Amino acid sequence: MTHAIAGANTHAVAAAPPPPREGSIMKVTARQLLQDRNRLAPNTVAAVVDGRTVDLHTPLEVADGVEVKAIPSDDPRALPIIRHSTAHVMADAVQRLFPGTKVTIGPSIDSGFYYDFDRQGGRFTDDDLGRIEATMKEIVAADAPFVRGVMSRDEARQKLDAMGETYKLEILDGIPAGEDISFYQHGAWIDLCEGPHVPSTKFLQGVKLTSVAGAYWRGDERRPMLQRIYGTAFPSQKALDAHMKQLEEARARDHRKLGKELKLFMFHEWAPASPFFLPRGAWVYNALVAYVREQYARRGYAEVITPQIFDKALWETSGHWENYRDNMFLALGTDALETAREGHGVPLSGVFALDEKVSTALAPVHANYMCGCKAMNCPSHCLMFGAERRSYRELPLRLADFGRLHRYERSGVTHGLSRVRTFSQDDAHIFCTPDQMGAEISGFFDLLDEVYADLGMRDVKILLATRPDQGYLGSVETWERAEQILADAVLGKNRTFEFAKGEGAFYGPKLEFHVTDAIGRSWQLGTIQVDFNLPERFDLTYVGADNTAHRPVMLHRAVLGSLERFLSVYIEHTAGWFPAWLSPEQVVLVTVSDKHVAFAEDLAARLRVAGVRATVDASNDKLNAKIRSASLLRPPYIGVVGDKEVEGDGTQLRQGRTDLGFFGFDALVAKIRAESVAPSRRAPAAG
């Protein structure tokens, strides 16, 4: 029982010893430093000492006169501390309510915190969450101070053993020799923990448990499944309320919900994770492709069209067979299927992913018959490059491809449009000389900046994803060279980047471009990857000015990435309110009464001839109802047509809930036509 444990531990968690002084170096806590300077405020959660964020409990070795700043509870740096402490309070509550439950780890995360528990035989229900939350509130109200203590390794082991905390024992064994083995206690509850923590439980206002889910011990699917409880915490109830509102906003923008409501796309269980684009969605999709094509036309790209299904030999050459086979759909002819069926009696459909059973059944046909649906365009482009004798004068050769790709994604990972099994990308491969790489990457930055600006995506953040630990092609030296080129290109554009260690593709390092959407969430969209490997594998060469063969470099790049995934981001970014240049309809005309229908139909027809996408709602609903039902599809403009508008040959225009006033036919055409192209393509305003 928790209380018995705490009783036994009272001595172990003693106050820290008085600070030893060694010359000008002393060992003191941030609390002492702040007190000495009279800067400890009632709302101080932690401190910044020497540039490091530390809690008030942990003894530090600092020099005399070190700089110390208090962190108040509403400082962003306090948030992870508050959340981590809240995780402790939750674990306390769980062990009070469910004795025998073992604790494991409970970190703070971006959206809050979680704690993983091993609860024998039991799972936590929503009711349990309510009870846990209530108990947590009691613990918070008790205003119990957090106390830090240090034990020897043997003491710690005995203690955890007595508590039956087997997972904590495993964590203890992982703590390197020489490091302090610290425990934190609040009230009667104690936990092996390195901190940091808030001074007392009263700092944990605005606490909310959000969900429960399974999670593997140490993220390893071979190890026990634990019960993870997620929650979030803020310095105040008010801040929590704001956060809950933000979540609600995100739910309201969920592209799966909007996709249905706005009739953009659908799914069917006979093609799992494969979107069907309905006419409105297909319009947006095609408009995006048209926009990118226009960009390509001005930037020297050439678009190609390539096959869907290839002999296994292609994938063996490219390395996908070895590195990516489990994610590929295989396609077989009837004869191969018959061979497999006869040999093994395994029922097969025409297209499927490779699992062990199927793999065994197919063993006899692998050699000759196996084909793969393309999961990437690059190998095709290599074949195209290699099909002719290439001159250095042709480089850089930029081959763009909107080809449809199929990737087998495991059933649990698919998600709306953002993770699907079939999609196409605004994909292109640039074949160039090593000398041209810098200029090509630089040119790509220009393209990227213009596209993101046109789409209203801000705050482009760049990550450099480096060589994975294993399963990569080529030599370490080649990788390092490529990583250097990418880093130099970013710096050459006066931009900064962060490393994403080990996150590179198996064939090369990449830059990832992350943008922030309208409600502050970050998404990876674009990427550019250096690849020395595929040209090697496909033995691609060009004839240089010196009349000898040289190996080209390949750059893989995409601006929007998967168009499907981009649409999911863009729908949520705009909440379904597409700008006129990307909206399936630009103006919906609603009539005041059916006297006006004939005029409205005529006006809409003339608008369409003039290049404006206009429709008419001629139903016999009242005007209010028509405006409402038109609004549900979120068109950029709605135009009201009544007697006055028939008279003036135009419409009373509204945008959302705003009345824009009367627009005659010519003015309306001029306005909407001007907005029918991407912002970067519009004529600059006169004057």
Added chain:
RNA sequence: GCUGGUGUAGCUCAAGGGUAGAGCAUCGGUUUUGUAAACCGGUGGUUGUGGGUUCAAUUCCCAUCGCCAGCUCCA
């Protein structure tokens, strides 16, 4: 793939061992409307699919598929 949840009309949701109901949408009619929901009436379901238990299953059990959350994965 794993853990848990879930699947009822086109959509959002009720009900429930004795073959299901609302609102909206759709259809028909009345109304002729001035800036976010007029009124009346009708149609619409093998309750995801396949087995099992039972006199009886949509309800209980098993399997399977889809979806949702999380884990793992994301070339």
